[in-house]
Amino acid sequence: MSYCVNCGVELAPSERVCPLCGTEAVNPRQPFDKAAPKPFPARLDIFAPTDNRGFLALVVTIVLCLPAAVCLACDAAYTHGAGWSMLVAGAMALLWVFIVPAMYVRRHAVLILGVLDTAAVLGYLWMIEHFAARGPWLVQLALPLVLLVDFLFAADYFLMARAVSARLRRAALAVATVPLFLVGLEVCLDRYLDGRVSLSWSFIVSVPCLLFALLLVVLDRRERFKREMRKRLHM
Numbered sequence: 390m391s392y393c394v395n396c397g398v399e400l401a402p403s404e405r406v407c408p409l410c411g412t413e414a415v416n417p418r419q420p421f422d423k424a425a426p427k428p429f430p431a432r433l434d435i436f437a438p439t440d441n442r443g444f445l446a447l448v449v450t451i452v453l454c455l456p457a458a459v460c461l462a463c464d465a466a467y468t469h470g471a472g473w474s475m476l477v478a479g480a481m482a483l484l485w486v487f488i489v490p491a492m493y494v495r496r497h498a499v500l501i502l503g504v505l506d507t508a509a510v511l512g513y514l515w516m517i518e519h520f521a522a523r524g525p526w527l528v529q530l531a532l533p534l535v536l537l538v539d540f541l542f543a544a545d546y547f548l549m550a551r552a553v554s555a556r557l558r559r560a561a562l563a564v565a566t567v568p569l570f571l572v573g574l575e576v577c578l579d580r581y582l583d584g585r586v587s588l589s590w591s592f593i594v595s596v597p598c599l600l601f602a603l604l605l606v607v608l609d610r611r612e613r614f615k616r617e618m619r620k621r622l623h624m
């Protein structure tokens with residue numbers, strides 16, 4: 390029996406070098422024997438990862454369908470379908486659209502997921518207006534806000550995927566998106582509440598955001614700072 394002179398691991402007669410550290414096996418009493426059986430199997434079995442997505446999707450569907458079905462049944466039995474149960478069922482359907490398609494769609498097909506999720510959110514907002522709220526808030530407030538958030542998300546995603554690769558610049562881009570959202574939010578709220586637009590608080594919050602984004606861009610250009618950050622944050 391041989392042992393590696395460097396790391397002490399036990400060596401089979403068929404091993405010319407140590408499988409751990411690569412040191413040459415030296416034992417005059419047990420020279421290298423090419424014909425001796427190898428300690429490791431020659432073939433490599435590769436197991437395909439099991440795909441549980443179908444089962445998971447079924448579990449999610451059942452978990453979401455149950456409360457919706459119970460609420461619809463109660464609503465039909467006690468209040469003769471006043472509509473509140475439709476909001477619960479709609480919320481469950483919304484969750485389903487958020488969770489299940491994401492299991493099947495690949496990473497690069499984020500656009501498909503975005504369109505699906507937006508359609509689901511708009512459908513649910515329509516349900517709220519139809520069954521609960523009154524007034525033109527869907528068209529004047531909710532719809533523009535959903536489209537604004539969608540647009541900003543899509544713009545950030547494509548810029549980060551295609552053009553902006555450095556982490557600090559990505560953070561700067563994300564921070565710089567906040568003022569755009571805030572200005573859009575104030576425009577929508579002003580139009581809905583007063584009918585006229587006068588920007589005030591969104592500007593006040595936007596200025597520190599833009600300054601912070603600018604600071605991140607400046608720091609991104611400082612190699613020494615980046616090295617220090619990587620060292621301290623183990624990045």
Ligand SMILES: [Zn+2]
Pocket residue numbers: 393394395396397398407408409410411412
């Ligand atoms: Zn060794």
